[in-house]
Amino acid sequence: MATQLPGWKDKVLFTPGPLTTSRAVKQAMLRDLGSRDFEFIEAVRDIRQRLVELGGVSAEEYTAILMQGSGTFAIESVLSSTLPPDGKLLTIVNGAYGRRIVEIASVLKIDMAVLTYPEDSVPDLQEIEACLTADRAVTHVAVVHCETTTGIINPIAEIGALAKRFGRHYFVDAMSSFGAVPLNLAECGIDYLVSSANKCIEGVPGFGFVLAWRPALLGTEGYARSVSLNLLAQWVGLERDGQFRFTPPTHALLAFHQALLELEIEGGVEGRAARYQANHETLLAGMRTLGFECYLSPEQRGYIITSFRYPTHPNFIFETFYQHLNRRGYVIYPGKVSSVDCFRIGHIGRVFESDIMDLLAAIRETLAEMEISLSPTPTENLS
Ligand SMILES: Cc1ncc(COP(=O)(O)O)c(C=O)c1O
Structure with missing residues (x-):
């Protein structure tokens, strides 16, 4: 049987779809x-x-x-x-x-x-x-x-x-x-x-x-x-x-x-674009503070999904990172880039800036649990 979190709340999907949908x-x-x-x-x-x-x-x-x-x-x-x-x-x-x-x-x-x-x-x-x-x-x-x-x-x-x-x-x-x-x-x-x-x-x-x-x-x-x-x-x-x-x-x-x-x-395509863009910006700023680096340069990046490089820290194992976040109720996505180890976080679906802030807090806790400390990423690498 599928496990449910207390209060029957599904995990939040930060994926490229299927996505979190409204009730x-x-x-x-x-x-x-x-x-x-x-x-x-x-x-x-x-x-x-x-x-x-x-x-x-x-x-x-x-x-x-x-x-x-x-x-x-x-x-x-x-x-x-x-x-x-x-x-x-x-x-x-x-x-x-x-x-x-x-x-x-x-x-x-x-x-x-x-x-x-x-x-x-x-x-x-x-x-x-x-x-x-x-x-x-x-x-x-x-x-x-x-x-x-x-x-x-x-x-x-x-x-x-x-x-x-x-x-x-x-x-x-x-x-x-x-x-x-x-x-x-x-x-x-x-x-x-x-x-x-x-x-x-x-x-x-x-x-x-x-x-x-x-x-x-x-x-x-x-x-x-x-x-x-x-x-x-x-x-x-x-x-x-x-x-x-x-x-x-x-x-x-x-x-x-x-x-x-x-x-x-929500205001049609423009309204939705504004929410996803805000999700994206909040995520990027938070991930930069946590020490993650984007795969794409700022001018190439869209606001649908972001690929982050695996940190070089020896304790970083993506499967463990994923499982820790999953247990906390957040589903991220593996990478698909052929030549570089990346994972992905989507900003689309029924997710808001508050969900992104919760995800960032869960990532911070997960890093601490995995005993990974990273220095914040320099601003020029992220918008
Ligand atoms: C750009 C693009 N094309 C095609 C597909 C394939 O869609 P589906 O998995 O629904 O067949 C996806 C799925 O994420 C996609 O992002």
Whole structure:
């Protein structure tokens, strides 16, 4: 049986998702709605409309398609449904999620070009331009917005401008940023954007979603390489009668609807961005005082998740550190950087500055317990 803390309070998740959600979001799932019921269909309609609005665009230009499964399923849906048989994908990679796009495309046997950058660097726009100039076969360009591997934010508007200049379709994996980093899909030239329910909109896992530029989507008839992940067919079904083709995650969708209402109350994307930014700044200042160092330089860092280098102290063992914090009710996240030992702390989900202060106090106690004393990190290494 899962252990519960006294008072039935769950541990606080400082992870990139699933995240800590509000009580009302969890309570929204205490209902059994039929998937063909008008009340459920109305919730789905409202969710789709709100998602388009969050992208800063109109429903005449863009449409939202909900796809069962985790975020990766929605990515796979776009890649398997929108490239023509003779299409070629240029993927820009600076982390594990960029590499995942490459993996999916290669399983799908999609012709590909890949530009790879170090995990602590943003892609080089001149190189992307040179690649698009040289390789006329490229039909689609793909990049991750917030590369959750490190927390780096990639320049999606600039890459989008290049893709448009060369007349290429543009796909953005905005899994861990959408809803908390202000963005206008049309201004960024995005044809397809993917995110999922359990990230910055603060719902629970169960589905991903695609925001698609209608003219691009409508031109993909016959391209799908999968039945269940067929993006156009899923859209046709949702448009026809508001229903999913196959069993939808009804409870997760009700939770997500509630999460969208809470996002609106918080002040929309800007309001959420302000809270996450405050969480991030409080965390960084506290971690600096405790002697931790960020993996990314200040100009590369986003406010979604932060990678911290392992301290060099001989007593630091990440698993022990993790377990101590876990016992205190705080869940942090292992690192994903390939070449450097790091751990990650997310600032997203239903967490506030007071939670960050509690986490910092728990980290201080944990360090004392592990007999680790560190000198505060010099200010220039952290913002
Ligand atoms: C940028 C990015 N892309 C893709 C994924 C994969 O999402 P999922 O684990 O929901 O399949 C994640 C998950 O954290 C992510 O952060």
